[in-house]
Amino acid sequence: MSYNIKKTVTQHSKIKDLDFSNIPPFGHAFTDHMFIADYLEEGWTNLEIKPVENLSMHPANLTLHYGQSIFEGMKAFLTGDNIAVLYRPYDHASRFNRSAYRMSMPEVPEELFVQAVKELCLTEKNWIPEQPGSALYIRPFMIAYDSVIGVKRSKTYKFIILTSPSGPYYNKPLSLKAELEYVRAIKGGIGEAKTAGNYGASIFPYSQAVAAGYDQLLWLDAYEHKYVQEIGTMNIFFVLDGVIVTPELDGGILSGITRDSLLKIFKANGYKVEERQVSIDELIEAYKKGIFTEVFGSGTAAIVAEINKIDINGFKMEFYPEKFVSAAFARDYINKIRKGELPDIFNWIYPIE
Numbered sequence: 001m002s003y004n005i006k007k008t009v010t011q012h013s014k015i016k017d018l019d020f021s022n023i024p025p026f027g028h029a030f031t032d033h034m035f036i037a038d039y040l041e042e043g044w045t046n047l048e049i050k051p052v053e054n055l056s057m058h059p060a061n062l063t064l065h066y067g068q069s070i071f072e073g074m075k076a077f078l079t080g081d082n083i084a085v086l087y088r089p090y091d092h093a094s095r096f097n098r099s100a101y102r103m104s105m106p107e108v109p110e111e112l113f114v115q116a117v118k119e120l121c122l123t124e125k126n127w128i129p130e131q132p133g134s135a136l137y138i139r140p141f142m143i144a145y146d147s148v149i150g151v152k153r154s155k156t157y158k159f160i161i162l163t164s165p166s167g168p169y170y171n172k173p174l175s176l177k178a179e180l181e182y183v184r185a186i187k188g189g190i191g192e193a194k195t196a197g198n199y200g201a202s203i204f205p206y207s208q209a210v211a212a213g214y215d216q217l218l219w220l221d222a223y224e225h226k227y228v229q230e231i232g233t234m235n236i237f238f239v240l241d242g243v244i245v246t247p248e249l250d251g252g253i254l255s256g257i258t259r260d261s262l263l264k265i266f267k268a269n270g271y272k273v274e275e276r277q278v279s280i281d282e283l284i285e286a287y288k289k290g291i292f293t294e295v296f297g298s299g300t301a302a303i304v305a306e307i308n309k310i311d312i313n314g315f316k317m318e319f320y321p322e323k324f325v326s327a328a329f330a331r332d333y334i335n336k337i338r339k340g341e342l343p344d345i346f347n348w349i350y351p352i353e
């Protein structure tokens with residue numbers, strides 16, 4: 001099934017203003033067009049690709065007051081043969097709908113989600129950067145659109161997709177501070193949804209950590225402040241005594257598509273992998289024994305982000321990212337699948353032309 005998406009193309013492209021050898025920091029540059037659709041009584045309607053423009057909303061807009069708002073983050077790349085491809089778009093579509101379900105918002109049919117992403121990316125193909133490690137970042141999101149003050153489900157919504165060229169991710173190793181006071185998410189809460197409130201709540205503790213000289217927080221479970229959950233907007237992996245370990249999904253952890261990709265890649269290549277609880281005490285013990293050899297984050301933006309320092313309540317650990325073999329292996333593997341240099345045995349690459 002195919003949807004009818006109206007398309008209005010700008011006569012004034014801004015692409016000549018973009019210096020592709022020096023793309024602005026992540027999330028600052030936007031392409032010419034966006035996708036936008038309305039959810040009204042009859043379902044999704046007014047499907048349209050058009051020049052990016054401001055939204056107009058009543059100040060009582062429900063999203064502004066009560067945060068019925070979800071998003072995704074995904075990427076389009078060019079392969080070595082200059083074909084535009086998406087990475088695991090149906091997995092992003094289904095996670096978007098899981099977020100929608102939790103936030104009591106309407107689902108976007110997966111076929112509509114993927115078709116809208118695809119047509120927008122094709123419209124913006126010239127904006128997909130070519131340099132290795134760069135991509136067109138895609139931000140689908142949905143907001144409530146009723147103008148009513150009252151904590152209840154909105155009847156109307158907007159589903160919008162923006163695209164933003166992003167340069168090669170600069171893999172500067174990150175320093176982490178274990179957050180012992182504030183929490184990101186709790187089972188039964190909204191941690192598994194990519195919804196605005198999780199990020200709003202993290203800004204205060206995150207800013208404190210940055211002011212103290214750290215790059216990111218290591219989030220711990222909300223009950224005992226003991227088990228590792230994730231970092232910033234990434235999942236986390238450890239290598240402990242030669243085994244790749246990542247915290248098991250606990251009802252608060254966001255289920256990353258990169259996390260899932262890494263687990264599958266490691267398993268398929270003979271690495272020993274465990275998804276289980278990881279406590280900060282275990283990390284400290286392993287570090288003291290010298291068997292804690294790697295630690296890295298995983299997410300769409302960086303794929304793999306090496307960590308060189310962790311501070312757990314004053315106990316400081318140091319790592320040597322240039323010696324991280326598993327992290328380098330996983331990054332290289334995903335990059336090669338994306339470029340078409342390795343067979344796509346997992347069916348993750350989705351050509352859009």
Ligand SMILES: *Cc1c(COP(=O)(O)O)cnc(C)c1O
Pocket residue numbers: 073194230232233234235254255256257258259298299300301
């Ligand atoms: C998006 C996100 C991730 C990573 O998910 P990917 O699908 O791998 O990009 C991890 N944690 C949080 C909190 C996130 O928002």
